[in-house]
Amino acid sequence: MSLISKAPPRRPFKAKGSNITRCEQCQMPQSACICELTPELDTEASFWLLMHHNEQYKPTNTGRLLLSAIKGGGRTIWQRKEPDFRLLHLLARKDRYPILVFPEPLAVNNSVASPAETAAQSRHGRKPVFLLLDATWQQARKMYNHSPYLYNLPVLGINPERPSRYQLRRSQKESHLCTAEVGAECLAWLGENSAANVMHDYFDVFNERYQAARNNQIITESDAMVRLRQYRAECGQF
Helix, strand or coil: CCCECCCCCCCCCCCCCCCCCECCCCCCEHHHCCHHHCCCCCCCCEEEEEECHHHCCCCCCCHHHHHHHCCCCEEEECCCCCCCHHHHHHHCCCCEEEEEECCHHHCCCCCECCHHHHHHHHHCCCEEEEEEEECCHHHHHHHHHCCHHHCCCCEECCCCCCCCCCCCCCCCCCCCCCHHHHHHHHHHHCCCHHHHHHHHHHHHHHHHHHHHHHCCCCCCCCHHHHHHHHHHHHCCCC
16 A cells, blocks of 8 residues: 555646646646656655645645655645544555654654664665655644654654755745755765755756746756756666
8 A cells, every 4th residue: 555646636726827737747837847857766765745735736846756756655635633544554564664854853752763773674674764744844843743643753854054945935944945855865864875966956957947937938958957867868767
């Protein structure tokens, strides 16, 4: 049993950009589609997204980048009163080692994840899976506080060395990374630096192309795009 990784159907809305024709797969404006650049990363880990309901209809959501590039994961919508039984089932699986990605000082109920313990669990057949709260920081804090089933998970706090490069939404602090950036940092924490770098490039391409389409600019071939094409060619991903 796995979470549904396909993006939920979009509901009608009258916000800015609602009349844009989008790619059904990547949800980007068709002129900025990134499907041909989507990498297929072979990683030890997978990702599960516990998504705030406000996020599921936002085309600027970056969680879908993780699920597109790294297989074996999925998403579910957070429910305050009754958690999705599929998520509880996955958290209890004997072949997975779930790690909650959340600021350690705020996760007072959780133990702290370590690379050594994660590697030991992997040697015993429990593959690491990162559980990300796909929401704003304020929403994520509320989701954690009202989800006692998360308290038994080891927690990983991300402390980035550089500010977020996300240009499509405002954040209260430069250190607040978007979901795709957090995913790349998780891969680096595992020591999968090559996959982390590819994930960063994939996010940069998403960021660049979406911003160009939003501002009616010509999309140019950036260094990140060149590296993604090279990666896909070297891996036989055409």
